[in-house]
Amino acid sequence: MRLAALLLEDLAVQLPAFTSDSRLLLFAPHPDDESLACSILLQQAVRAGAAVRVVYVTDGDDNPWPQRVLERKWRLNATDRRRWGRLRRTEALAALRVLGVNGAATRFLGLPDQKLTAVLMCDCQSGLERFAAIIAGWGPTHLLAPSISDTHPDHSALAVMLRLVLDESFSEPMATGQMAVWSYVVHGKSAAFFDRTATICQSHQEAATKLRAIRCHKTQLKLSRKRFLGYANRPERVVKLGARDETLVDGSITSVFRVAHSLRIGLRLAPKAMRMSEPTLFVLGRGEAGTLRCTTIRIPARSSGVEILDSVSLDGVAEAQYCGNAFAGQLTIPVPIFSSASTIFVKLERRSWFFDEGGWLEIPPAESRTIAEVQRDGVEAGLVTIH
Numbered sequence: 001m002r003l004a005a006l007l008l009e010d011l012a013v014q015l016p017a018f019t020s021d022s023r024l025l026l027f028a029p030h031p032d033d034e035s036l037a038c039s040i041l042l043q044q045a046v047r048a049g050a051a052v053r054v055v056y057v058t059d060g061d062d063n064p065w066p067q068r069v070l071e072r073k074w075r076l077n078a079t080d081r082r083r084w085g086r087l088r089r090t091e092a093l094a095a096l097r098v099l100g101v102n103g104a105a106t107r108f109l110g111l112p113d114q115k116l117t118a119v120l121m122c123d124c125q126s127g128l129e130r131f132a133a134i135i136a137g138w139g140p141t142h143l144l145a146p147s148i149s150d151t152h153p154d155h156s157a158l159a160v161m162l163r164l165v166l167d168e169s170f171s172e173p174m175a176t177g178q179m180a181v182w183s184y185v186v187h188g189k190s191a192a193f194f195d196r197t198a199t200i201c202q203s204h205q206e207a208a209t210k211l212r213a214i215r216c217h218k219t220q221l222k223l224s225r226k227r228f229l230g231y232a233n234r235p236e237r238v239v240k241l242g243a244r245d246e247t248l249v250d251g252s253i254t255s256v257f258r259v260a261h262s263l264r265i266g267l268r269l270a271p272k273a274m275r276m277s278e279p280t281l282f283v284l285g286r287g288e289a290g291t292l293r294c295t296t297i298r299i300p301a302r303s304s305g306v307e308i309l310d311s312v313s314l315d316g317v318a319e320a321q322y323c324g325n326a327f328a329g330q331l332t333i334p335v336p337i338f339s340s341a342s343t344i345f346v347k348l349e350r351r352s353w354f355f356d357e358g359g360w361l362e363i364p365p366a367e368s369r370t371i372a373e374v375q376r377d378g379v380e381a382g383l384v385t386i387h
């Protein structure tokens, strides 16, 4: 009995629970994410009498294929995109009405759709200040944010931006329990997310309402009807963010080891994937003065048939090893530009269509420790292990 009570208590801590005093703030990268991943939670918050604000970071206006089909127009210009963005806003407001959420509290920020990674890597300071002002202004008890493990690059980039903001300005309300933060995934099946999720229970009625909310996004149903409606049957899952969560590897990154001013990253890239596109490693963190710094390392593909093991310098900042035309080994990256007290974020970008194969990894400041080591024997045929 005692164990069961403890397990229930533990589960309760990991799931959002709302009262009439709750203030929920949901950050959605695009119109539709609220319906696909958070419909049940929004309904539960509304029923409890909580105040709810949904913030749409982009208008989802860079969405050319459904627009071409629906508008029967091949070339789309800036005016067309703005019109599409306005249409997607009206769809989002209709979905929120179905879920019982007050549309007057909704905010649309209009950041560039499909370009949040570029915003993060190039110039996100004004965006971070905007997010901080929204969070401070609403004073949420519950905050829902996309996961850094989501395979849509806009989702994972927004997740990193929000973590930077929370870390810098809201660590106290998080530590004292005044504000709890949960992350959600819309795209992909990352074990880094799904291995630690809590599942939200849903009634038949809540699931039916979720389906009606998804149906409000008519522009998205045009080309992806089955996939979109399938979300109504998928249970909603969240991961509660802790102060010091363990870093789990994702995608082609097999290990991460951080010492004071250096990162050692284990990678395994199959030859086929290396030919598809040139992988790029993004590294981002704060410098000694607190300003955001980032570095980008291209990992060039090798011509096939090279059977020797050799060491190469990548962009002058990293040492890497190739074996044949695959890549399997360690990158050692000097990172003196980052403060050793700063969290570092890493992502290997290798897109297929517009999805990533994995999200960002958050690597906390640490004296010296192995974050994770995984074995993937037999998963990627054709790889040669480097000893």
Ligand SMILES: [Zn+2]
Pocket (backbone or CB within 6 Å): 029, 030, 033, 152, 155, 186
């Ligand atoms: Zn989205």
